[in-house]
Amino acid sequence: MRFMVMVKATKESEAGEMPSEQLLTEMMKYNEELVKAGVMLAGEGLHPSSKGVRVRFNGKDRKVIDGPFTETKELVAGFWIMQVRSKAEVIEWVRRCPNPMQGESEIEIRQVFESEDFGEAMTPELKAQEERLRKETQKKQ
Amino acid sequence: MTTSEVQRAIEAVWRLEAPKVIAGLTRMVRDLSLAEDLAHDALVAALEQWPADGIPRNPGAWLMAAGKHRAIDQLRRRARLRRKHEELARELDGGPVSGAADLDAAMDDDIGDDLLRLIFTACHPVLPTEARVALTLRLLGGLTTEEIARAFLTPEPTIAQRIVRAKRTLAKANVPYEVPRGEEREVRLGSVLDVIYLVFNEGYSATSGEDWVRPSLCDEALRLGRVLAGMVPEEPEVHGLVALMELQSSRLRARVGPNGEAVRLLDQNRARWDRLLIGRGLAALERAERLASEAGPYQIQAAIAACHARATVPGDTDWTRIADLYARLVVVTRSPIVRLNHAVAVGMAKSPGAGLALVDALIAEGELDTYHYAPSVRGDLLEKLGRTAEARVEFERAARLTRNARERDLLNARAQACGPSSR
Numbered sequence: 001m002r003f004m005v006m007v008k009a010t011k012e013s014e015a016g017e018m019p020s021e022q023l024l025t026e027m028m029k030y031n032e033e034l035v036k037a038g039v040m041l042a043g044e045g046l047h048p049s050s051k052g053v054r055v056r057f058n059g060k061d062r063k064v065i066d067g068p069f070t071e072t073k074e075l076v077a078g079f080w081i082m083q084v085r086s087k088a089e090v091i092e093w094v095r096r097c098p099n100p101m102q103g104e105s106e107i108e109i110r111q112v113f114e115s116e117d118f119g120e121a122m123t124p125e126l127k128a129q130e131e132r133l134r135k136e137t138q139k140k141q
Numbered sequence: 142m143t144t145s146e147v148q149r150a151i152e153a154v155w156r157l158e159a160p161k162v163i164a165g166l167t168r169m170v171r172d173l174s175l176a177e178d179l180a181h182d183a184l185v186a187a188l189e190q191w192p193a194d195g196i197p198r199n200p201g202a203w204l205m206a207a208g209k210h211r212a213i214d215q216l217r218r219r220a221r222l223r224r225k226h227e228e229l230a231r232e233l234d235g236g237p238v239s240g241a242a243d244l245d246a247a248m249d250d251d252i253g254d255d256l257l258r259l260i261f262t263a264c265h266p267v268l269p270t271e272a273r274v275a276l277t278l279r280l281l282g283g284l285t286t287e288e289i290a291r292a293f294l295t296p297e298p299t300i301a302q303r304i305v306r307a308k309r310t311l312a313k314a315n316v317p318y319e320v321p322r323g324e325e326r327e328v329r330l331g332s333v334l335d336v337i338y339l340v341f342n343e344g345y346s347a348t349s350g351e352d353w354v355r356p357s358l359c360d361e362a363l364r365l366g367r368v369l370a371g372m373v374p375e376e377p378e379v380h381g382l383v384a385l386m387e388l389q390s391s392r393l394r395a396r397v398g399p400n401g402e403a404v405r406l407l408d409q410n411r412a413r414w415d416r417l418l419i420g421r422g423l424a425a426l427e428r429a430e431r432l433a434s435e436a437g438p439y440q441i442q443a444a445i446a447a448c449h450a451r452a453t454v455p456g457d458t459d460w461t462r463i464a465d466l467y468a469r470l471v472v473v474t475r476s477p478i479v480r481l482n483h484a485v486a487v488g489m490a491k492s493p494g495a496g497l498a499l500v501d502a503l504i505a506e507g508e509l510d511t512y513h514y515a516p517s518v519r520g521d522l523l524e525k526l527g528r529t530a531e532a533r534v535e536f537e538r539a540a541r542l543t544r545n546a547r548e549r550d551l552l553n554a555r556a557q558a559c560g561p562s563s564r
Contacts, residue, residue, distance in 0.1 A: 037157070038367030041417055081417065083360065088153035092200075114356075114394075 002041065002112040003082050003090045007100045009075035014048045014068065019100075026098040034082065039093060043080040073106070087111070147192045155184055156283040158201040162208050163280055164255035167318055169212050173262070174308045177280075179215070183207035256281070257320050257372045260365075264333040267314045272307035273336045275300055281368075282361050292358050293343065330373070334382050334439060337365050341386050345393075346545070359390055370425070377433035380425045381440030387422030388446035391415040403551045407455045419450045441470045460490035477508040485518055493525040513542035517552060524559060533559035 019027070034040035046052075052067035069075060078100070084090045087109075094107050159180060166176035183204045197203040263276040278284045278292075286304065290297040321329045344358025366383040373379055395409035426447055429440045436444070445466045452458040467483035480503050488496020500519050509515040520535030536556035540549045 036368065036371035038364040038371070041421065083364070085156065085357075085360075086149075086153055088149040089156060092150060092153045092157060095196075 001084065001086070001114065003084065003087075004110045004112055005080040005082055005090065005094055006076045006108045006110065007045075007078040008106040008108060009049070009072050009077040010101045010103070010105055011072060012102060013077040014050070014072050014075070016048050016050070020102075023098060023100075027100070030097055033096070034080070034093065037093075039082050039084055041081040041083050043078070045078040046076060048077075049075050077101075081112070144192055147196070148188075150196055151184075151187055151191055154196065154200045154204075155187075158204050159184075159283045160256060160259065160281045161201060162204050164259040165205055166208050166212055167259060167262075168255055169209070170215065171318060173280075173311060175215070176212075179208045179211045180204070182211050254320065256368070258318050260333055260369065261320055261329055262311060262316060262318060264329070264336045265311060265314075265316050266329070266332055267310055267316060268307050270336070270339070272303050272310070273332070274339055275303045276307045277336050277365070278340065278361070279304055281365060284361070292355065330376060330378070333369065334378060337362050337369070338382060338386070338439070340365070341389070345389060346548075356393055359386070359393060362386060363390055375432065377429040377431075378437040378439050380429035380432065381437055381443050384422045384425035384429060384443035385439055385446055387418045387425060388443060388450050391418035391422060391450065401547060403545075403547045405551070406449060411453060411455075414450070422450065423447055436469070438470060438473050441466050441473065445470075458489070460486055464490040477503060477506070478512065478514070481509065481512075481515060481518055485521075488522050488525070493522045497522040497526065511542060513539045513548075513552075515539075516542065520555065520559075524555075529559040530561075533561075 031040060031043060034043075048068065050068035052069065054065040054067070054069070056063040056065060082090055082093060084093065090109055094109060097107065099105060100107065162180045162183060163173075163176050166179050167173055170176055170179070186207045187200075187204060191197070260277065260281055263280050264273045268276065274293075275289055278289050279286065284292070286301045287297055289295075290300045293300070320326075341359055341362035344355040344360075344362065363383070363386045366379070366386055370379045370383050391414050392406070392409060394415065395411070395413040396404055398404050422443065426440070426443045429443065430436070433440055445463055448459050448463050448466070464483065464486035467479060467486045470479050471483055481500065484496045484499035484503065486496075487499055497519070500515070500522065503509060504515060504519070516535040517539035520532045520539060523529070523532035523535060533556045536552050536559065540552035540556065543549050543552065
C-alpha cells in the first residue's frame with residue numbers, strides 16, 4: 001500500500017527560510033535509508049505558498065487566487081510517496097524522520113487509494129460504466 | 142499508545158528490522174536456524190519490555206543488541222562445552238574461544254553486507270528453486286510461513302518443511318556465509334534475480350487459483366529488487382530487473398477488469414497505467430543501459446516493456462523494435478517461450494502469417510506441448526488471418542491447458558467470439 005506523507009508548513013518555511021546544513025544532511029541520510037529499504041517512490045519539497053496559486057470552483061465558475069495563503073499549519077511544505085506493507089510500517093518510518101523544521105512541526109500520513117479500496121463502492125452500474133469506457137477507448141485505438 | 146497500537150508498532154518494527162538482525166546474527170553464529178531463533182528471542186524480549194518502557198529511539202539497534210547478548214550466552218556455553226571436551230582430550234592449547242570483543246567488532250561491520258550475504262545464501266544453488274523462494278520470502282521479506290503458504294496456495298506444513306529442509310541443506314553443504322566474488326558472483330547473482338522475478342511473476346500472472354493477479358507478491362518482489370539495487374548499484378542486471386518489475390507493475394491495475402477478469406495488454410485502458418512507476422522503470426532502465434557493456438536478459442525484457450510503456454495508444458507501439466529485442470533475447474536465453482513471444486512480435490511488426498510460420502516451426506519441435514500460451518498465440522494469429530474455425534479450436538485447447546480460472550474465462554470468451562467450430 002502507498003501513503004502520501006506530508007510535511008506541514010511553518011511560519012519559517014512560509015517565509016522561505018531554507019533548512020540548516022545539518023538538517024539537510026540528516027534529511028539526505030534519511031532519504032537514503034528510505035530508498036535503500038525500497039520504500040520511497042517519490043519525494044519533493046515545495047516552495048512557500050506565496051509562489052502558489054489556487055483555483056476555486058463553483059459550479060461552472062473558475063476563479064484563480066494567488067498565494068500566499070494564511071492557514072499556515074494546513075499547508076503542505078513537502079511530501080513523500082512511500083510504499084509499505086502496513087500503516088504501522090509507515091508510522092514507524094515517519095517516526096524515524098528527523099524533525100523537518102526548527103521547533104514544533106507536524107507530518108501527516110494519508111493512504112493513497114488503490115483500485116481494490118473502492119470495493120463495495122464500485123456498484124454494478126459503475127463497473128458497467130467503466131467497462132463501457134474501456135470498450136470505447138479500445139475502439140478509438 | 143494503546144496496547145494493541147504498541148503491538149502493531151512492534152510488529153512493524155520487526156518486519157523492518159528482522160532481516161538485518163538475522164543477517165547480523167548469522168554472521169556471528171554461522172548458523173541460520175540458530176540466528177533465527179536468537180532473533181526471535183530478541184522479539185520476545187521486545188514484546189515484554191516495549192509495552193512498559195515504550196519503543197526505543199533506535200529499535201533496530203535494540204533488537205540487534207538483544208539478539209547479540211543471547212548469541213554471546215550461547216557461544217559461551219558452547220565454548221565451555223568445547224573446553225570441557227578439550228580438557229578431556231588434554232588438548233588445551235589456544236586461548237578462550239571467540240571473546241565478546243571480537244563479536245562486537247564483527248557486529249559493527251556494514252549491515253548492508255550482511256543482508257547481501259543473507260540473500261545470496263537464501264538463493265544458493267544447492268537449494269531447489271522452491272526452497273530458495275520460500276527462504277528468501279521468510280528471511281528477507283519477513284513473511285510468516287502462513288503468509289508464504291497463502292501466497293503460493295500451498296499447505297502451510299509443506300512450506301514449513303521446505304524451509305526446515307533448506308536450512309538443513311545449507312548447513313550440511315557447509316555453504317560459506319559470504320558475498321561471492323569473481324566468476325561465481327555472476328552466476329549467483331543470476332540466481333538471486335531469478336528468485337525475485339519468480340516471486341514477482343507468481344503475483345503478476347498467478348499460475349493457478351481464482352485470482353488473476355496477487356499484487357502483494359509483486360510489491361514484495363519489487364521491494365526486494367529495490368533493496369538489492371541499493372546494495373549492488375554497480376550491477377546492470379539488477380537495475381534491469383527492477384526496471385522490468387516497475388514497468389510491469391505500472392500496468393497492474395489495468396490488467397484486471399471490473400469483475401476480476403484478465404485484460405490483455407492491447408485491450409488495457411492506458412490511462413490507468415501508473416505514471417509514477419513508469420517513470421521509475423524508465424529511469425532504472427537508463428541506469429542499466431549506462432552500466433552494461435552488453436545487455437542481459439532482464440535489461441532486454443525491460444527494454445521491451447519500455448516500448449509498451451512509451452506508447453500512449455496501442456497503435457503507436459514500436460513492434461519492429463520489440464521484434465528486434467526479442468530476437469536478441471532468444472540468443473541470450475534460448476527459451477522456447479521467448480521464441481513464442483518473438484513470433485507474436487513478428488506477427489505484429491510484419492504480418493500475422495509471418496508470425497504463424499514461426500509459431501508452427503516452434504510447435505513442430507514439440508517444446509511447448511503443455512504450455513497454454515502456445516495455442517492461445519496460434520489462435521490469435523489464425524483469427525487475424527480470418528481462419529476463425531481453426532482459431533476457435535486453438536483457444537479451446539488453451540483454455541483446457543491453463544490452470545488460472547480468470548485466464549480460462551478470457552480464452553473461452555475468445556473461442557466463443559470466433560463463432561461455431563468447424564467440427
